Amino acid sequence: MWDNFKEIIILFFLAIQFFLGIGVQLGEKVPVIFEEKESTQVKIKDTATTTAVVTRVVDGDTIDVIFGDDSRPTRIRYIGIDTPESSPVSECGSTEATTRNRELVENRS
Template sequence: MEKITSRIITIIFIAIFLFQSFKDERAVAHTKKSRTTNNSAMVSRVIDGDTIELSTGEKVRYIGINTPETVHPSKAVQCFGEEAAAKNKELVLGKEVILKKDVSNKDKYGRLLRYVYLNDGTMVNNLLVKNGYAFASAYPPDIKYQLTFESSEKEARENNLGLWENICDYTDAK
């Protein structure tokens, strides 16, 4: 009887140990998954006004906006493109940003499609539009904040900010 009790206790301890090990492993996996879901990343390079490269090498295209071109292979540098790229660089280069997905994961060029946030909660996509560095540009199905971007663009136009400052002829742009 004593041998049986001893074996049962040993089996219980082994079961508890294995369960605890499995639980710890799941906690580590959950933490890793949470980091991935949260999608914070370091910006290592600003490609232009609406595209960045992360320290992982992945490129991110800002959702819902478009800035004048500076690096397009078949287009000339557009008016206010350099300023938009410089502003984007000032905002995010060398900083950790938070990336949030809408519907689509990547565009046809393999870039991640994301809303990009500074650590203080500021959405970079909208800040660029609001200050006249970018246009609101809807690309369904990724339109979660499109009304916000359109409102910000209207405000920038009315206040002649950035590319709306009569430097560039974007009067018909949309």
């Protein structure tokens, strides 16, 4: 009984090594799963604090704000929060997420 078990284990590990070896040889060209977008970053003045006013709630995890004396809105996406999207197709729960975000931050600084 143990002889069969040992043979099965040995064959199992040989099969794993075989497929890993093929994967390494064939894996030289990795397909691109996603494309990175260029990020526009806003440089904030070197001060301890900066005041911004939320001018628009885009969806549950994105807002537009105006910093200090700047008249142009800047789009901010919350880090670590992923809510259902409202565009291009409204996902289930997106309306509730947008409404709650609006209740919490719209027209506040």
